[in-house]
Amino acid sequence: MKKFDRNIYLSNMELHEAKKLFFDEIDKINKYVSTETIPTIDSMGRITTRAVFANSSSPHYNASAMDGICVKASSTYGADERNPVKLLLNEDFIYVDTGDPIMPPYDAVIMIEDVMEIDNNNVKIMKPAYPWQHIRPVGEDMVAGEMIIPSFKRIHPVDIGAMLCGQVLEVEVSKRPMVGLIPTGTEIVEPHDELSPGKIIESNSRVFENLVKEYGGISNRYPPVIDNMNLIEKAILRACDENDIVIINAGSSAGTEDYTSTIIKNIGKLLVHGIAIKPGKPTILGIVNDTPVIGIPGYPVSAFLSFEEFVKPLVHKFLSLKDKKKKLLKATLSKKIVSSLKHKEFVRMKIGKVEDKFIATPLNRGAGVTMSLVRADGILKIPQELEGIQGGKTVEVELLKDKNEIENTIVSIGSHDLILDILSNIISKTHNNIFLSSAHVGSLGGIMSMKRGEAHMAPIHLLDELTGTYNESYIKKYLKNKDMVLIKGIKRQQGFILQKNNPKNIKVFEDLLNKDLVFVNRQKGSGTRVLLDYNLKKLGLDSSLIRGYEREMTTHMNVASCVLSGSAHVGVGVKSVANTMNLDFIPIGLEDYDFLVPKKFIDTHMINNFISILKSQEFKDELENLGGYEMEDIQIVEV
Amino acid sequence: MKKFDRNIYLSNMELHEAKKLFFDEIDKINKYVSTETIPTIDSMGRITTRAVFANSSSPHYNASAMDGICVKASSTYGADERNPVKLLLNEDFIYVDTGDPIMPPYDAVIMIEDVMEIDNNNVKIMKPAYPWQHIRPVGEDMVAGEMIIPSFKRIHPVDIGAMLCGQVLEVEVSKRPMVGLIPTGTEIVEPHDELSPGKIIESNSRVFENLVKEYGGISNRYPPVIDNMNLIEKAILRACDENDIVIINAGSSAGTEDYTSTIIKNIGKLLVHGIAIKPGKPTILGIVNDTPVIGIPGYPVSAFLSFEEFVKPLVHKFLSLKDKKKKLLKATLSKKIVSSLKHKEFVRMKIGKVEDKFIATPLNRGAGVTMSLVRADGILKIPQELEGIQGGKTVEVELLKDKNEIENTIVSIGSHDLILDILSNIISKTHNNIFLSSAHVGSLGGIMSMKRGEAHMAPIHLLDELTGTYNESYIKKYLKNKDMVLIKGIKRQQGFILQKNNPKNIKVFEDLLNKDLVFVNRQKGSGTRVLLDYNLKKLGLDSSLIRGYEREMTTHMNVASCVLSGSAHVGVGVKSVANTMNLDFIPIGLEDYDFLVPKKFIDTHMINNFISILKSQEFKDELENLGGYEMEDIQIVEV
Incomplete structure (x- = not known):
């Protein structure tokens, strides 16, 4: 293939602009969240689309709060140690267990520890009961018509319990969007296929499948499609029929075999091709047959970051789920990062806490280095308008791990050796909540880190x-x-x-x-x-x-x-x-x-x-x- | 039933003592975590039981990092704007796409943007290439033998991607424990059964099912068993055969129909009956046929707290999962809480942030008030040795919700009205990340809160x-x-x-x-x-x-x-x-x-x-x- 067959110039649209263009277009075609009514007992993790009100009070009858006897309070008045009151079974009292209904004429419960048995039919008590004592009145927990949980709330296990107590047996929730994942590329093979130079195991869609699950959607992976314009077009059209969102990976760049943007232009509406982010620039955003279609770049790190940037908010939109605020951590940048004015850059960071200071160090910035994602504690987003950030500056890093884990990590910076992996693993096995993170900058680099x-x-x-x-x-x-x-x-x-x-x-x-x-x-x-x-x-x-x-x-x-x-x-x-x-x-x-x-x-x-x-x-x-x-x-x- | 048929006195063992007794006994019978080897692509969320090392380097061949041409660096030396070097296809260069293997004699890649095409067979370049430029060397991402993730780590989506890149197609993880859940009680009915006074919808096991899922185990709910000693014994024996952990709910107290402790004593080893916690006191811990058996109290709040205290660490133990440190928040207690020296108390708390201060207010302390769990932002654990805590003191609350959500909540304290539910719901629907929480203490109570x-x-x-x-x-x-x-x-x-x-x-x-x-x-x-x-x-x-x-x-x-x-x-x-x-x-x-x-x-x-x-x-x-x-x-x- 030759240069002239290639579309080598992508656009370089700013991220927020690309997002606005894309989501505005989706709003036009998909104004309403689909809902479904499902059994309450199966609703864990789902998002309510309307407030849930109790159908019935809980308890729905006046219930004994204790094991003991229920009595008419008036028949116990005057009881004390010297003048116990004697009560007759089925006349003055009956035995009750916790949860038993209390019916008229009874209006109080005396706990079993305070009851002295005289014989099979008679007991005595040493102090009076007051009306309604040890009775859970109707609605003590919740009252019919009371709101149990509001709209757009994720349902937790205790919410399910509360809804059942309020006799809410079904609940209206947002439908989970189906996300079609189409891996493409003549170079990719499935896990157990033979690997020769130039072939790689298709891994991106396996990451996507699980990210979709984390976001709350349903993933629907198709078999890989080779780099053939016709086959890819067919696959996209079919997927747009069968899913709420369609992802094509890769073929989003400008190589000889990168067909996605051309196909979307032909069969639908191409909105964006090329976004000013690094990694992730050759992302494609479009609409085909009223279905949002996203072309995700092939390098694993670009793929992950682009997926998080576009697919996550889209799935959340379908779910009526509010985007959670990102967890940010202020940290001191350990060394200068040079960035370009051409893009917003997402740098994977290793963070450690040394004495009272969080220290953030950039990991390998290569778009193909998956281990930079595995090792990352957070992502530093460098705005497009900055040419870089000086070492020693305070930066805000979006956390990927628990702050707690970061606080309990031994930060090792210096020479590389295999035993660091081994030590890290033994620490992970032996000691609860202590971790070892190693950065490899050579011995002298280690000494300089120590100095700082x-x-x-x-x-x-x-x-x-x-x-x-x-x-x-x-x-x-x-x-x-x-x-x-x-x-x-x-x-x-x-x-x-x-x-x-x-x-x-x-x-x-x-x-x-x-x-x-x-x-x-x-x-x-x-x-x-x-x-x-x-x-x-x-x-x-x-x-x-x-x-x-x-x-x-x-x-x-x-x-x-x-x-x-x-x-x-x-x-x-x-x-x-x-x-x-x-x-x-x-x-x-x-x-x-x-x-x-x-x-x-x-x-x-x-x-x-x-x-x-x-x-x-x-x-x-x-x-x-x-x-x-x-x-x-x-x-x-x-x- | 009469007093003498009841076992009215429970023990009052301290929580840590009960836990030690129980877990030591389990260590004796269950020293080894069960593991299984599963396909990497299905391993999301599972816990590694040994470190995972790359089987192969990634990339596993020298790969072009760009779309362009690959050349022998030595044949480009001397090229500049005035003296471009001309290269002949298939002799001096070939076209490559990103990811294509680079084979000898080629040792450098020039990106397509820097290549000028002369005709179908010739190109010229204006600057020399240095050896290995734009080539991802074998192992750039990871090297065969390098550790990808350590032991006892939860597998995330990006870890799956990295393992596939390292040609790790299977991974050893801990087996998910099967948790058998036996609801008991003559008073309970299933969701669609008829409800009469004295009957309640069985809700606890529905909460448990979902908690077990959250912990990482597999839940196995059995049909409810009526309060019949013989039937409950049979159900326990069968469940101990079929599960790794068995939960009986309720029948754990000392009522006439509370058989669990007696049964466990008869058919296994009863370790603890009665723990100094509130709610949750009538918890039972035992072992039957080498299977841990836990009797969980019937009140929903007791049930939840007891389940979290005992079943969660037990499931995590089977999974080799480290218990995460609880997220704690320092807050000012808004009013005095009186507690007893007889137990450690778990108080559900509503937390709000007013100006710079987090304010924690106790919710309804009744063991039957499920709404106190639905509404709770955190749990305050009052140690047994305290008789209470004064209002105005700083306390540490274990968070159940995101700190972020708490920080964005309008704290309303005062008179009750139905419109507060409605306002809360509209706020939840309309405004991202703003919430309304209402405490009902009457108008004058509201004015006093304002004063403080x-x-x-x-x-x-x-x-x-x-x-x-x-x-x-x-x-x-x-x-x-x-x-x-x-x-x-x-x-x-x-x-x-x-x-x-x-x-x-x-x-x-x-x-x-x-x-x-x-x-x-x-x-x-x-x-x-x-x-x-x-x-x-x-x-x-x-x-x-x-x-x-x-x-x-x-x-x-x-x-x-x-x-x-x-x-x-x-x-x-x-x-x-x-x-x-x-x-x-x-x-x-x-x-x-x-x-x-x-x-x-x-x-x-x-x-x-x-x-x-x-x-x-x-x-x-x-x-x-x-x-x-x-x-x-x-x-x-x-x-």
Whole structure:
């Protein structure tokens, strides 16, 4: 396919304008919410479309509130300890259980604990009853005609109980809209199909199905459609017949095989193609046969954000559900974010609470990085008119997680290692309500975060080129006035990560200068980079002669991935990663992988728990399992 | 039945002790959580029982990140505006769409916007590409072996997407426990059965079914069992066979027909019968055939609270789900609560935010008042060792509703009228995120709340005995130093509420002294009581001669209920209530029903909305519909 077959220019409509255009158009065709009357017992989670009034009072008769006897109050007057009043069964009193109806001539209940039995037919009492004592009068709970719940309210379990008490057996609620989901793309396959390069498992519609469920709609996923204009058109027309809302994913961009906008233009009304948001720009909004149709972009993060922005309010509109106010949290931005004037940007944020301050750090901003959504604690929306936000500024983040969970999270910023995943998992398993979140910015990045007070902990492994020792000299240099401790005891094997069977026969640092080789590097400030540069310098090797020295990855895993996929022949990283990815490994040396912690945090509940996990047998077993580590006694060393 | 057949003394074990005893016993018999492996696409909301690691990297091949052409970077070097580089199709470049795999010898992508087409086989470019530009390397999103989500995490939609990207097609999760629900009681009937006095619709198990769903379990309701020891025993044994947890409701107390504890003692292990909580004391905890069995009390509020206290953590235990920390809100207690040293008390609270202060007011504390749960914004737990809490103290309330909803609620405290339900419903319908909550404490109570700064608004109708005018003199007396306004314009008909066809032939106040008559009164401080006493005084009638003058109800509806159910022949109240309940009515007079508001609130968003609703046609129509009101122009009068 060629350039001229493509529609490469999308519009760049502002988000609020696109929403207004779309929802105004829907208002024209769909003015009335559909309602249905359903049994009260099946109404949990549904939204009332009119107020619910009690059909009957509750209790609907005068009921005994106690187990005991019911009496005529007037026949008990004058009773006291010295002059008990004697009462005759079926004449002066009858026995009642809680809930039994109280009928004339009886007008009071005496609890069983206050009744002394004389014989089978007679009892005595020591104090008088007052009229209506221990009787639940008709309507004590609710009175016929009283409102139980108002319109447009979500029905909770207790509401169902109350409606039944008021003899409301049916309730009018909004109909759940049916949302048709059409996955498209020649590249997508279903979960158990074979995967070859260029093919991917269709995952977006699986996220959508569950989001629709969360919103309160019914999802209706169609089988994937290949990139064929005719087939996609047929699928859309059918879906518009069978659903209240139709979603097409993907084909919303401007590639050779992106047909959606053209189809909607042909068979319906294309309202918007291209919105000034990032990710999510190539969103399509239209109407086909009076049905709202939304083209959602293909990148998973764009897909999620665009879906939340447009499909959620639309489903809520059908449900007559008020949009809840978003939960916002004020946090300090840990580093500068540059954004463009071309769009409003949605940045996934990791948030931690260090001392009294919430710190928000941007996660990977790539539209294809689903893990940025899995890891995100919130979304920062940067308005279009800002070119970015300075580090240190206070921002408002829309929360995706509980504030409570954020408050109980150990914030670790620093060097990457597989054991952080393992520690996070053991913490999740062992300790209620403590979590570990790790950001991977390299060892020096970790020390700088510590300096700015943005983390509880920084895993570091920085070699001092002069002394050949680890970490302490860096801390003394960068964190002069801070009382810090190192949690020491873990050593890990660093070395060359190589393709299986080492086809290029790499053995020593000198081999990296080989013109046939492509190397992949780590970022500046990472301990692994320091280790590499230290060795190159010691051997007098010129790094500019190494092909690929400029290509920087931020984790061991990404370095190993490059080697595995063939985009590099060699990189430097830890043995555990080479093991996990079944690659070859030649050791360079053993290094200290320490956890740097401000002294004031060392006795906190969270860090105490962390240390006890480092000392646990489970963690030792997991290290053993990974390979490439040596474990000594865990020690706390003041620096 | 007689006293001696009853087991009237329950134990009074402290809550934490009862929980420990019960859960320790369950740990003995049920050490391991059951797990199951299910398709990832069906795993929404389930809880992982082990960490989920990526089976494959994502992307699993080097993928184009753009629509454009892929090239060998080396063949583009040197390109600039004046010296464009010409590239030949299938030799120097090929066209690619986003997501297409990039294979050797190509190692860079140029976006289509930067490509100029010369003819069908040739393009030119104006700037060089650097290696790996616009290529998503293998593992950019996640790397094989990387943890996607840890153990014991609830699976969200985005997690499903990420797992599919990592080619994780199945996931190990905890099994949902099956909770058997056995309603018992000869008095209960199913929703569409006939209701006679003494019969009630079984509602508790319908609340339980939905609570179990909310907790994450599967509910399994059995048909109701009558109060027959043998039948209940059979039902329990069968349910213990078929479920992970068994709930019996009710029969947990000490009435003649409360068999549960005896049965559990006979066929299993009775651990606890009677817990020091209110409501909820007669809860039973036991084990039958290695299945936890809980006897839940019958009063709906006791039932709900006991269920939340015991069944929720039990279901969560089966699910390996961490109990979330409760959401607490600090609020000022609006009035004294007296509690007993005999139990920990759970008080349902209404919360409002007036200016910057959250104010918490206890709702009806009756164990049978389901509406107290429907209306509650939170629960205040008063420890056993406290005899009560003084008004004005700061308390921590466990929230049942969103703080946001509480913050956007108009707090009305004062006189009761049916129109408050109507206003609440119209507000709910018309205005996003504004709510109206009404507490009914009478007109004078409303003025006192205003004095203490606990409400935004007080509906009042207080007749000045001297002048015959309404409200203003009371405000001047009790709210001397406060700037207040009255929202005026609604007048309502007060009068005698009488049995249908007025069998006792009541016509004037003098008739109330008739010995054959039973009257029902309103509480002191209510405007209706003031109106009654004013008339009695004016006519020189002795109130002590009126039978039932001491029996006080707090709303018009409750007065009318007493008349309807025959426990009184006459009361004083508004015409709309008599109409709604189909009772007779003889007018006494028309009174001003005004809304008292501090002047500083009158221009707030919330009160503005309230006033616009008072002026709306919808409200006028509803008043017309109810009958008994006269509407004038709505006016704001400074007092």
